Amino acid sequence: MSENSENVDASRAPRRIGKPASRVSRLFESRQLGWAAFAIAVLFPFVLASNYAMSIGTTAVIFILLASGLNIVVGYCGLLDLGYIAFMAVGAYTSGIISKAWELPILFTIPAVLLMCILAGLIIGGPTLRLRSDYLAIVTLGFGEIIRLTANNLAITGGPSGIYGIPGVSLFGLDLSGPVPYYYFCVVVVALMVLGSARLGKSRLGRAWRFVREDEDAAEAMGIHTYKVKLAAYIFGAIWGGIGGVLFASHLSAISPQSFVFLQSALVLMAVVLGGMGNTRGVVVGAVVISLLPEFLRDMGNLRYVIFGVVLVAVMVLRPQGFWPSRAYEPDLPPAVNDDAGGGPDAPVTTAKGGTP
Amino acid sequence: MSPLLEVNELQIAFGGVKAVNGLSFSADAGEIVSVIGPNGAGKTSAFNCITGFYKPVSGTVTLDGADITGKRPAVIAATGVTRTFQNLRLFPDLTVLDNVRGGMHLYGGQNFVDALFHTPRYRRSERAYTDEAHRWLDFVGYKGGRGIPVRNLAYGQQRQVEMARAMARKAKLVLLDEPGAGLNHSEKRDLLELCRKIRDLGAAVVLIEHDMGVVMEVSERVVVMNFGREIADGTPDEVKRNPAVIEAYLGKEDEPGPDEAGPGGPERGES
Numbered sequence: 001m002s003e004n005s006e007n008v009d010a011s012r013a014p015r016r017i018g019k020p021a022s023r024v025s026r027l028f029e030s031r032q033l034g035w036a037a038f039a040i041a042v043l044f045p046f047v048l049a050s051n052y053a054m055s056i057g058t059t060a061v062i063f064i065l066l067a068s069g070l071n072i073v074v075g076y077c078g079l080l081d082l083g084y085i086a087f088m089a090v091g092a093y094t095s096g097i098i099s100k101a102w103e104l105p106i107l108f109t110i111p112a113v114l115l116m117c118i119l120a121g122l123i124i125g126g127p128t129l130r131l132r133s134d135y136l137a138i139v140t141l142g143f144g145e146i147i148r149l150t151a152n153n154l155a156i157t158g159g160p161s162g163i164y165g166i167p168g169v170s171l172f173g174l175d176l177s178g179p180v181p182y183y184y185f186c187v188v189v190v191a192l193m194v195l196g197s198a199r200l201g202k203s204r205l206g207r208a209w210r211f212v213r214e215d216e217d218a219a220e221a222m223g224i225h226t227y228k229v230k231l232a233a234y235i236f237g238a239i240w241g242g243i244g245g246v247l248f249a250s251h252l253s254a255i256s257p258q259s260f261v262f263l264q265s266a267l268v269l270m271a272v273v274l275g276g277m278g279n280t281r282g283v284v285v286g287a288v289v290i291s292l293l294p295e296f297l298r299d300m301g302n303l304r305y306v307i308f309g310v311v312l313v314a315v316m317v318l319r320p321q322g323f324w325p326s327r328a329y330e331p332d333l334p335p336a337v338n339d340d341a342g343g344g345p346d347a348p349v350t351t352a353k354g355g356t357p
Numbered sequence: 358m359s360p361l362l363e364v365n366e367l368q369i370a371f372g373g374v375k376a377v378n379g380l381s382f383s384a385d386a387g388e389i390v391s392v393i394g395p396n397g398a399g400k401t402s403a404f405n406c407i408t409g410f411y412k413p414v415s416g417t418v419t420l421d422g423a424d425i426t427g428k429r430p431a432v433i434a435a436t437g438v439t440r441t442f443q444n445l446r447l448f449p450d451l452t453v454l455d456n457v458r459g460g461m462h463l464y465g466g467q468n469f470v471d472a473l474f475h476t477p478r479y480r481r482s483e484r485a486y487t488d489e490a491h492r493w494l495d496f497v498g499y500k501g502g503r504g505i506p507v508r509n510l511a512y513g514q515q516r517q518v519e520m521a522r523a524m525a526r527k528a529k530l531v532l533l534d535e536p537g538a539g540l541n542h543s544e545k546r547d548l549l550e551l552c553r554k555i556r557d558l559g560a561a562v563v564l565i566e567h568d569m570g571v572v573m574e575v576s577e578r579v580v581v582m583n584f585g586r587e588i589a590d591g592t593p594d595e596v597k598r599n600p601a602v603i604e605a606y607l608g609k610e611d612e613p614g615p616d617e618a619g620p621g622g623p624e625r626g627e628s
Contacts, residue, residue: 196473203472203479204462204486211459214448221408221446222526223434223463232469328452330504 028281028324034195037284041187045180054179055251058186060291062247065190067271067287068197068280069240074269075278075326076201077233078213079129080137083144084268087238089260090120091245093151096163096255106167106250110243117242118235120147125234129227132216144265152257162256166249177250186247193240198280200236209233210278274315276322285323359422360385361561362407362530367416368585369399369406376402378585379416384561384578386529389552391572392565394582395605400565401443403582404534408440409433420530435463439528441519443535443565449508453499456507456518457490460525464489493521496554498547513544524555531555533564537571549575573597581605 027033044057070084094116095109128139151157158164168177169185176185200206208229211219220226249255267290275286293311297304315323360383367380377399384390392400405411407418409430417426425433439460448456466482494503499517501510507518516536523531533552537545545568552575556562566572572579573593581589581596583605589596596602 199472199475200469203469204465204467204482205469205472207455207458208462210451210455211448211462214450215446217410217430218442218446218448219459220430221410221434221440221442222459222522223431224459225429225431236469328450328455328506330452330454332502332504 029327033281034191034198037281038187038191041191042184045183049180051179054183056292056295058179058183058247058251060288061183061186061190062244062251063268063271063291064284064287065193065244065247066241066268067275067283067290068190068194069237069244070268071272071278071280071283072197072200072209072240073233073237074272075283076206076209076213077230078209079230079233080133080140081234081237081265082137082141082262082269083124083147083265084140084237084241085260085262085265086124086144086147087117087120087241088245088248088264089147089151089257090116090238091242092249092255092259093157093163093245094242095246096166096249097156099167100163100165106169106246107171110246113242113246114239117238120242121235121238122231124238125231129230129234141262141265144260144262148257148260151260158256160257162254162259163249164254166253166255168253169250182251186251189243189247193243194280194284197236197240201278201280205229205232213278270312274312274322276325279322279324279326282322282324282326289323359419361421362563363417363419364403364407365417365419367403367406367418368414369402369411370414375585377406377413380582380586382580382587382590384530384563386561387556387559388577389556389562389564389575390578390580391576392563392580392582393567393569393572398582399585400582401534402585404440404532404563404565407433408438408532434526434528437529438532439523439526439530440532441523441534441536443538445512445515445519447507447515447519447522450506452505453494453501453503453507453510453518454487454490457493457521457525458486460493460522461486461489463526489525490521493525494518496524497521497551512539513541516540516544520551529560531560531562533562535565535567537566537568545571 041057041061045054066084066088069087070081073079073081073084091113094113095106098104098109098112099106124140124143128136128143131139151162152160168175169182170176171185174181176182201209208219208224209232211222211224212226212229216226219229248259252259268287271286271290272283273286274290275284276282294304294308297307300307362384364383365381367377368375369377380399380403382390382392392403394400402411406413409425409428409432412427417424419425420433420436420438423436425436425438448459451459464482464486466485467476467479470476471479471482491503494517497517497520499514499521501514507515510518516539520533520536523533536552537548540548549571552562552564564576576593578591579589579593579596580587581599581602588601588605589599591599
């Protein structure tokens with residue numbers, strides 16, 4: 001027993017955050033959960049298909065997209081962005097202006113939207129990402145306002161009254177602009193985008209983002225060009241936001257600068273923080289709560305924002321890591337299990353000897 | 358052939374303080390070189406300068422004949438330099454395996470398109486990353502849990518993980534900043550063994566160490582620094598007898614008490 005004690009000590013004792021998966025956490029981490037959420041979204045119109053419910057549902061789904069995009073920037077990479085809604089504005093205005101000017105179907109504007117979002121990511125991220133934490137937050141706040149004020153003052157963006165009559169979505173001659181079809185369209189697009197952001201998080205790039213979040217200097221010492229990696233996070237965030245903007249513009253068929261105020265940025269950030277930074281599932285839950293809670297509280301009249309605020313404060317006090325934080329845990333597979341060999345170091349086979357006596 | 362690492366007349370200043378003031382030394386592949394010196398001699402500053410975290414005022418650093426002076430740390434790392442830090446710089450909330458994968462970023466093998474569509478390339482490279490991470494953890498003799506966050510590990514294990522991460526870079530030059538700080542006697546034994554193993558892979562190992570026992574036993578060459586420059590450079594035996602070294606450590610007259618307690622942690626050096 002005594003010879004074993006060291007091993008037991010090493011693997012068991014310090015596991016607090018990274019406990020081995022219990023049945024509950026295995027349920028929470030199962031792959032089917034994404035499908036379950038998708039099924040709920042698909043079944044929702046069968047329960048409640050009023051125009052009002054569909055509009056709320058569509059808004060919530062778009063909000064999920066925004067939150068999963070901001071999660072790339074804030075959750076994965078740890079860059080506090082207080083002006084995220086600016087990217088949504090860029091996407092919405094680009095698609096709105098182009099589709100109106102050339103009478104294009106809105107989906108045809110997506111290449112231009114992607115281009116503009118990448119450009120916006122480069123322009124906003126380029127100079128700011130050399131800054132660290134607090135300074136970055138302030139500058140992103142400023143950029144968010146600049147985009148909104150620009151939209152408010154340019155003729156091409158329609159000034160304060162914005163753009164009207166943005167067309168709905170049609171796909172292969174199929175008109176999807178009705179409330180229910182458009183809701184389904186958004187569900188599919190957003191599900192794919194959310195899956196995309198989750199997959200990015202589990203890739204080499206996603207790991208690099210986390211390394212930067214955890215310790216920028218150490219990441220740099222390991223050969224990770226932290227500036228480029230942060231810029232990549234920003235650009236992906238911008239693309240997600242921009243697509244959100246397209247869906248938003250097409251949903252409301254009208255956009256104006258009032259849609260892109262700081263409060264919106266704050267709400268998206270809240271969804272990310274409340275749900276659990278860095279965990280896609282948590283962020284989706286956070287986004288649903290943030291977008292639907294005020295609707296459920298609608299009967300309360302003016303009191304509803306008070307209650308909304310109290311709930312948020314309570315959650316943050318009781319569970320500062322969010323509803324569903326990312327849990328650093330992976331199976332402890334010994335290398336013998338995976339048998340295909342790479343070019344490793346010479347013969348470190350001596351697992352039996354050495355070590356701490 | 359010129360040596361792998363060549364540091365020539367390196368200078369860094371912080372305000373008026375010249376932390377490194379004309380340091381020159383070299384290290385060859387397959388060689389263990391220790392850098393020692395009293396506190397504030399400029400050892401860590403020199404490391405930070407070689408790895409690009411500080412920009413030198415003057416002087417040059419060449420690796421394998423290529424000038425890497427003043428380049429960005431990531432660029433220098435990519436040319437084949439890896440390091441550990443004096444006070445552990447791990448990614449605390451990530452798993453042990455992920456930390457080691459941190460050293461493998463430059464292996465590449467996938468891009469974001471692969472990740473988005475889970476192409477075979479992506480699966481293959483993820484698999485390779487994991488296998489390699491296990492292999493390097495074995496290499497450093499790590500025995501703890503591997504899927505748990507490093508935050509939860511004991512100090513000695515965290516040191517091992519940092520070592521595995523540094524080694525996973527597969528660099529030509531390995532800089533270890535006080536790898537023995539805070540380790541107990543037997544852990545230090547393992548460390549010596551590990552340093553030799555790294556050397557035997559063909560890398561040049563440069564380490565800062567306060568424990569004279571470790572230094573004298575493991576190094577092929579010792580560089581002694583004081584006031585920002587080298588005052589002696591030679592085999593352990595040569596250095597031990599060098600009057601300038603004795604003076605730096607013990608003072609001119611026979612004052613007692615070698616002042617060598619490092620800032621990193623408890624020292625058990627037998628000098």
